[in-house]
Amino acid sequence: MTGTDTELEAQIAEWRSYMLRRKAISEADVDELEDHLRERVGDLTESGLKPDEAFLIAVKRMGRMDELSREFAREHSDRLWKQLVLDPDRDAAADTERRRGLLVMIACAALGVIAIKLPALFGLGFDDSGDFYGRNIGLLVLAPLAVYFAWRRRLGGAAIGVVAGLFAVGAIANNAYPFDAESQSIVLSAIHLPLLLWFVVGIAYAGGEWRSGQKRMDFIRFTGEWFIYLVLIGLGGGVLTAFTVGVFGAIGVDAEVFISEWLMPCGLAAAIVVAAWLVEAKQSVIENMAPVLTRVFTPLFAVTLVAVLVAIGVTTNAIDVERDMLILFDLLLAVVLGLVLYSISARDANAGPGVFDWMQLALVVSALLIDVLVLIAILGRITEWGLTPNKSAALGENLILFVNLAWTAWLYVSIIRRRKRFAVLENWQTGYVPVYAAWAAAVVLLFPPLFSFA
Known part of the structure; x- marks a missing residue:
């Protein structure tokens, strides 16, 4: 393959990547469009144009990409809704991978629930140990998310060591320092540790390739969509909490302890992972x-x-x-x-x-x-x-x-x-x-x- 051919393939790969991010356009559609694009480029190069010139003209003749996306959205609107279903038609290998991902998500969400409730075995209840949870809430809920991405990205041993080591450093520093109960430093640590650990999660998300600007941008995109999902889950959780209080109150049962000790903390821990899984599963629709x-x-x-x-x-x-x-x-x-x-x-x-x-x-x-x-x-x-x-x-x-x-x-x-x-x-x-x-x-x-x- 010549240098010119390599450059053309890189341009087509970039075009394909852009088209795959368009909603309502499936990979099969992009394959078909790519065939048309290659045919046009071939015709233009045979007429005497250079490959890079032919590519630009061919793309322009196929129509502006945003217009193409809207056209597909109109013609295939049913597909957009089908993409929202969590169990679309897939081949056996893809279905197996999806089920495995679902099981890992459930396991990591369960790990988050265990992490948030485990301190209670040592007398650190969620309601009466505000100082402990203020220091460690970021550690408890973000570690399972890092585990999820470590599996999802098939993280290597060195990268796993870096992520685990950074979590360990944060845990030791935040708990070993002799903070006074009224100190400003303990509040600053409680605010900044989750932020620091979120960047550590980003290392796992990027598959260890944190130096890549593209990977960082992907993590920035993920952060925005994850936050949106987390808010939506939180709103749904608020409705569930209101119904729980109302239904149990109607039969004379006070659900306050269940809500404060179980529903809210466990729901938060699980939602952190579930929101990430939803972003990963439905990225083509929601990005x-x-x-x-x-x-x-x-x-x-x-x-x-x-x-x-x-x-x-x-x-x-x-x-x-x-x-x-x-x-x-x-x-x-x-x-x-x-x-x-x-x-x-x-x-x-x-x-x-x-x-x-x-x-x-x-x-x-x-x-x-x-x-x-x-x-x-x-x-x-x-x-x-x-x-x-x-x-x-x-x-x-x-x-x-x-x-x-x-x-x-x-x-x-x-x-x-x-x-x-x-x-x-x-x-x-x-x-x-x-x-x-x-x-x-x-x-x-x-x-x-x-x-x-x-």
Whole structure:
């Protein structure tokens, strides 16, 4: 195979990968379309065009890909609904693999339930041991998820060792440090340990290939869809809880203990794994949910942030830098970056700038200005009262967010002015993910001894 043929095959592989992500288009449909594409490319190359030129012209003549997806969605709408069924027609090998995956999911969900209830055997009940569960809830519910992906990705021994070792380090540090019950460090660890362990789960999800930018983007996509499923399961669990209380109350039985000690904690532990399994099982149907929600909420958040900036300017009130408010603002900035990430994940990297890119730029710039105001407020409090674990963590997190938002805004300006390709922004975001993981690790492992466990 010549270098030209290799390049053509790479282009076709990229086109095929893109088409397979379209809802309502099955692999068989893509096979058929690929045959047509190859025929057109062959005809064009015989007429004297180079293979890469022939490929571009052939794709263009077949119609825009988004239009093709919509056409298939109209013509095969029944297939879209059939994809939602958990037991579609498959060949024997695929059916066996699906059943094995289902059994592993059930086993890992059960492992999560056991993990969340096992401490009760040592007198650490879910209701009366808030300190223990506050420290360890991330460990207890995310370890089974890491086990699930270790099986799913056929993780090698070295990668398993890394994942298990990082979980062990988090468990030891979070429980061996001599925290005072009123210390700020214990709260910071309880917040940042689940975040750190989520990145460790990402190593298992990526099959150990965490250095791959594409694998990181896949994990970002997974995170969004997993969160959506988890919320939906949580809403269903809320309905189930309400019915449980009502039905048992009607016969004079108080179900409060059952709900607080069993239904809620066990349901949460199982839902963590079940949501991941649903994303994996129905990825072809549901993978566009996060980007669709991004389209809805980007303008809403942009308007909200602009309104906040206007209110601050009119009232001249400084931003409250107490811990709860700092967490709220950091979550807000994280949501903004999430909206950027999920718009990136679904955007055609070769498409030109459009109105939505201007909306994203407005959103990022508004978030950047708010972050600057938060940083000014934090620095003012540090100058007045000195460093504390809370203020130091907030300062570091907002500086990390500031760097990301500032460079993201610059890249959006360059993209809109057609000076940079959109892929540069995607590479920046996926390359920045380890910074968050490193900071979470620093807060969990280094902050407690640095501040004398205060």
